[in-house]
Amino acid sequence: MWISGTTQYALRAVLFVAEHGIDEPVRVDAIAAALSVPRNYLSKTLHALARANVLRSGRGPRGGFQLADPPDQISLARVAAPFDDLSARSCLLGRTSCGWKSPCSAHPRWEQVSNALQAFFRDTTIADLLGEIAGRPSMSPTNDRAALAALISPPSAPARRPRASTRRRT
Amino acid sequence: MWISGTTQYALRAVLFVAEHGIDEPVRVDAIAAALSVPRNYLSKTLHALARANVLRSGRGPRGGFQLADPPDQISLARVAAPFDDLSARSCLLGRTSCGWKSPCSAHPRWEQVSNALQAFFRDTTIADLLGEIAGRPSMSPTNDRAALAALISPPSAPARRPRASTRRRT
DNA sequence: CGAGTTTATCATATTCACATGATAAACGCA
DNA sequence: TGCGTTTATCATGTGAATATGATAAACTCG
Numbered sequence: 001m002w003i004s005g006t007t008q009y010a011l012r013a014v015l016f017v018a019e020h021g022i023d024e025p026v027r028v029d030a031i032a033a034a035l036s037v038p039r040n041y042l043s044k045t046l047h048a049l050a051r052a053n054v055l056r057s058g059r060g061p062r063g064g065f066q067l068a069d070p071p072d073q074i075s076l077a078r079v080a081a082p083f084d085d086l087s088a089r090s091c092l093l094g095r096t097s098c099g100w101k102s103p104c105s106a107h108p109r110w111e112q113v114s115n116a117l118q119a120f121f122r123d124t125t126i127a128d129l130l131g132e133i134a135g136r137p138s139m140s141p142t143n144d145r146a147a148l149a150a151l152i153s154p155p156s157a158p159a160r161r162p163r164a165s166t167r168r169r170t
Numbered sequence: 171m172w173i174s175g176t177t178q179y180a181l182r183a184v185l186f187v188a189e190h191g192i193d194e195p196v197r198v199d200a201i202a203a204a205l206s207v208p209r210n211y212l213s214k215t216l217h218a219l220a221r222a223n224v225l226r227s228g229r230g231p232r233g234g235f236q237l238a239d240p241p242d243q244i245s246l247a248r249v250a251a252p253f254d255d256l257s258a259r260s261c262l263l264g265r266t267s268c269g270w271k272s273p274c275s276a277h278p279r280w281e282q283v284s285n286a287l288q289a290f291f292r293d294t295t296i297a298d299l300l301g302e303i304a305g306r307p308s309m310s311p312t313n314d315r316a317a318l319a320a321l322i323s324p325p326s327a328p329a330r331r332p333r334a335s336t337r338r339r340t
Numbered sequence: 341c342g343a344g345t346t347t348a349t350c351a352t353a354t355t356c357a358c359a360t361g362a363t364a365a366a367c368g369c370a
Numbered sequence: 371t372g373c374g375t376t377t378a379t380c381a382t383g384t385g386a387a388t389a390t391g392a393t394a395a396a397c398t399c400g
Contacts, residue, residue: 002172002259003262004357005264005357005358006357006358007265008262008263011262011263011276012264015263015275022384027375027376027377028376028377029376038359038360038363039361040359041358041359041360041362043316043377043378043379044243044378045380046376046377047377047379052375057376057378058328058366058376059365059366059367059368059375059376059377059378059379060366060368060369060374060375060376060377061367061369061374061375061376062367062368062375062376063366063367063368063375063376063377064263064377065377066212066378083352086341087174088172092173092177092178092181093178093180093181093182093185094175103302104296105185105299105301105302105303106181106302107302108302109290109294109302109356110290111288112288113286114285116283117248117283120279120280124279127283128279129275129276129279130275132276132278132279133275133342154209163176163343174388175386175387175388176388196380197345197347198346198347199346208388208389209390210389210390210391210392211388211389211390213347213348213349214348214349215351216347217348220347227346227347227348227394228346228347228397229345229347229348229395230344230345230346230347230396230397230398230399231344231345231346231349231397231398232345232346232397232398232399232400233345233346233396233397234346234347235347245374269374284354287400323376324341330364
C-alpha cells in the first residue's frame with residue numbers, strides 16, 4: 001500500500017526545488033544528483049509537474065525549475081496527482097461498484113483510514129515539510145495526536161487549492 | 171498508494187472462503203467465478219495463502235480451500251503479508267535511511283498516518299468483515315470516530331498475531 | 341487398482357512502471 | 371546571427387506484476 005516510485009521522486013524533487021530554487025531556477029542535473037535519481041527519467045517527471053502547474057520550467061541558460069506557487073499553496077496531493085490517482089483508493093477490495101449505495105464488507109472500517117489518508121495529502125503542504133527541515137529536532141507527540149484527530153474532520157482552513165490558471169507556458 | 175491487485179484478490183478470496191467454506195472446502199473454480207478473477211492466477215494466490223497457513227488446501231474430490239484458523243484470528247495483515255510488505259511503507263519519500271535517527275522532513279507528520287494504516291491491517295480481522303456482511307446496514311459514525319482513535323493507540327486485545335514462521339516470500 | 345476430480349507447478353505471454361540514450365527545440369548572450 | 375546551454379521529446383530497453391495454458395501430483399471413491 002504505497003505511492004509509486006515516480007510520485008516519491010516528484011515529492012522529493014519539489015521539496016528540493018522549494019529549498020534551493022528561491023533566488024534562481026534549479027537545473028535537472030542538480031536535482032538528479034542530489035536525489036540520486038536517473039536524470040532523464042526525472043526530467044520527464046519534472047516536465048509533468050510543470051504541465052500540472054506545480055513547477056515552472058525554462059530552457060537554456062538561466063533555465064531550470066522553480067515552484068509555480070508559494071510553498072504553502074502546494075499540497076502533497078497536487079504533487080502526486082499527475083502520477084497517482086489517490087481518489088481511486090476508496091475501496092479496499094478494489095471493487096469499482098463499491099460506494100455509498102452498495103458498500104463492500106470492508107467499506108465502513110476502511111473508509112475511516114482512507115479519509116485520513118486523503119486528508120493528509122490534501123492538507124499537508126510543501127511549506128509544512130520545509131518547516132520540518134528548518135525547524136526543531138522533533139514534534140511533540142501530544143501535538144501529533146491532535147494533528148491526526150484533525151485529519152479525521154478537516155479544520156476550517158485547509159491548504160488553499162490551486163487556482164485555475166489560464167496561463168500558458170511558452 | 172495502494173495494495174497490489176494480488177493482495178486484493180487474496181482478501182476477497184479469503185472472505186469468500188470464510189463465508190462459504192464452513193461445512194466443506196470451497197473449490198478454486200467457485201471462487202474464481204464469484205470474484206471474476208483468472209482461475210489459474212487465483213490458484214497460485216490461494217496456494218501462497220496455504221503456504222502462509224492462512225488457508226488449508228486439499229486435492230481431489232472433497233478438496234478445495236478452507237480457513238486454517240477461526241475468522242477472528244485471521245487479520246488482514248496476515249492475508250496481505252505473502253504479497254505486500256506493509257512494514258516497508260514507513261517513509262513517505264522512500265528513503266531507506268529515514269527513521270528514528272535521521273528522519274526525512276515528512277517523517278513526523280506521515281508517521282501518524284502510517285501507524286493508523288498498519289494498525290488497521292493488524293487489528294482488523296476477517297471476522298470483522300464477516301460481521302459487516304451479516305450485520306446491520308451501516309455503522310454509527312460516532313463509533314467510527316472512536317474506532318479510528320483506537321487505531322492510533324491500539325486496544326488491549328488486538329487480533330492475535332500470526333506465529334513467527336520461517337516462510338519466505340516468493 | 342483405476343478413473344475422475346481437484347490442486348500444484350511449470351513454461352510462456354502480456355502489460356506497465358521504470359529507466360536509458362539520442363535527438364530536437366527553446367533560450368540567453370556575445 | 372550563431373553558439374553553447376538546458377529542457378522537451380522520441381525510440382527503445384528491462385524487470386516485475388499479472389495472466390494464460392498445459393501438465394504433474396495428490397486425493398476420493400467405485
